[in-house]
Amino acid sequence: QDFVPIKEIRDGVAILKDGSLRMVLIASSINFALKSPDEQMGILMQYQDFLNSLDFSVQIVLESRRLDINPYLKTLEDRLKEQSNDLIKVQTREYIAFIKNFTESVNIMTKSFFIVIPYEVTILQAGSGSFLSKLIGRGKDSGYSEEVLKQFQEHKTQLEQRAQVVEQGLSRSGIRIAQLGTEELVELYFKIFNPGESEVPNLGGIVTPPMTSN
Secondary structure, eight states: OOOOEEEEEETTTEEEEEOOOEEEEEOOOOOGGOHHHHHHHHHHHHHHHHHHOOOOOOOOEEEEEEOOOOOHHHHHHHHHHHHHHHHHHHHHHHHHHHHHHHHHHHEEEEEEEEEEEEEOOOTTTTHHHHSHHHHHOOTTTOOHHHHHHHHHHHHHHHHHHHHHHHHHHTEEEEEEOOEEEEHHHHHHHHHHHHTOOSSSSOOTTTTSSSSSSS
């Protein structure tokens, strides 16, 4: 965790070690190739309008990950044990063998699309006694003061307003948006920093309950 730039994750917001905040949205996809030329042009124009309407930066991330087929195979094997019909048992065994052979010879990938919305604390806000200085200097076991709680909520409100702008802009192109919660953020960041791991451990040093005051 010393090499991870995240200090805490609270209320669906990632707080980085420099005091800046990040909110992550997951976006649906559209099959652009199946659209008619007029529909494709309309989508491109709406996306262009969305980009031109932004007065803040965003990061668009495409995550491509090999599909873990083991949970599906385990479900099939459990149903095979419960099956009493001999014919269906044979068909199920053949289907399991087919899925195993197919996934071993072909990489089946899943793709996820994310939009990262930043909120940077300005230089004027980052002075002595500010949210940034109090957040960085806060010990792991100490609580938040009412002032820090208020400042965090104000910054989170700014992030939520930016998220609404992104959602409204992309919805015109037929893209659906949803904000990631705390647990979903933990899973996302853990898998990014640990691509070979499938189980997410208890990250008590980073994940914290909703922000409360002393």
